[in-house]
Amino acid sequence: MGAISSEVLAELTAALPDGVVLTDPDGLDKYRWDRALDPAAEPPLAAVRAECTEHVQTTMRWATQHRIPVVPRGAGSGLSGGAGGIARGVVVSTERMREISVDPVTRIAVAQPGLFNAEVKKAAAEVGLWYPPDPSSFEICSIGGNVATNAGGLCCVKYGVTTDYVLGMQVVLADGRAIRLGGPRVKDVAGLSLTKLFVGSEGTLGIITEVTLRLMPAQPPAHTLVATFRDTRDATAAILKITSTMRPSMLEYMDNASINAVEDVMKMGLDRSAAAIVVAKSDAGDQREIDTLLDACHSNGCTECFHTDDETEGEMFVAARRAVIPSVERKGRLLLEDVGVPVPRLPDLVAGIEKIADDRQVVIALIAHAGDGNTHPLIVVDPSDPDCERRATLAFGEIMDLAIALGGTITGEHGVGRLKRPWLRDQVGDDVLDVTRAIKNALDPLGILNPGTILD
Structure with a gap:
């Protein structure tokens, strides 16, 4: 993946509405690091502040055409270095995608990824429901990032982690296709469990642009x-x-x-x-x-x-x-x-x-x-x-x-990112890494989605 010419970058800017693509170096500094502050993070060449699924699709088609690496990013609160900038790459931020609807009858919320965890909780509470996953950073972390890392939190000992509440999603693949997985159904075993595959995939298989979440009745007094x-x-x-x-x-x-x-x-x-x-x-x-x-x-x-x-x-x-x-x-x-x-x-x-x-x-x-x-x-x-x-x-x-x-794991809820990648082989072994790489190659054959995260 070589350098991006100004003409190629201008092509992306022209394909999206004014203000979506940020190229100003001062403004881009925000997108260099996540909260892990990985010293190896690089300033991105641009940040696409997507406002809808179509903006993400346009960006991924452009990135595939020109073989440009893309780092998906939510609120930037990640703690494993998986959302930091990379050289000659662009960041796709979902921070502007903030719509949500709640159906109290089916007890689901359909949310865009830029909403904070706390905002999903608030929307559920307004109709007497509860979204249990609660990372300590629930007030500043995005629901898209939670799904991408399979976040846990303080209540998970009894109520489980993010994957237990994801019923479906819309995800944009590396080639720009948008697919829908799962949906507002508590029971659904049609086909392979692809929804679960994308939960915790840390932006290496696709970019999540919408999630369907299972809600629960309000938590009893504690x-x-x-x-x-x-x-x-x-x-x-x-x-x-x-x-x-x-x-x-x-x-x-x-x-x-x-x-x-x-x-x-x-x-x-x-x-x-x-x-x-x-x-x-x-x-x-x-x-x-x-x-x-x-x-x-x-x-x-x-x-x-x-x-x-x-x-x-x-x-x-x-x-x-x-x-x-x-x-x-x-x-x-x-x-x-x-x-x-x-x-x-x-x-x-x-x-x-x-x-x-x-x-x-x-x-x-x-x-x-x-x-x-x-x-x-x-x-x-x-x-x-x-x-x-x-x-x-x-x-x-x-x-x-x-x-x-001790028979444990290098990450329980923050993800492997780039910082823990060197130890992943020691935990899971060569065969599991080979299968992981085969899945990655099938969905992202050019290796442009969050390169260096999970796999080298």
């Missing part, structure tokens, strides 16, 4: 429990006891570094000396679930245990958990992990990450969707210290190696 522990082993033991006997609607973990980072910002009186805090919710309306949570925490040495059925009070602690990543970011640049293990191996993963932090002498703040074993180690890097950056990079790889050794 009871919130917050337990403080002096030892991370006690906290993880409590988590295992909880998950062995019940499925809470939320089960989250914060370590000492996370607690202190949040307390620095929010000043809410969190115990700065605690090794870990566990935040759990039960929405079953069953006192036995509350008793199970209390027993698991007390029998594993919690130093303090608070519980409430006051929604506002409970949401304060959930907000604290959601605030960890931006709070830790104030300490330095982050190398943000997304490793997961089978829940019984969670104590080994937590202990192993603590050892890596000690061995490499780097700060690693650890948070987790503990109920399903998905952790987010946040490695803090001082960009002015090259040796710190070297040690942090080593720790980044060692954490992924540890997760794989």
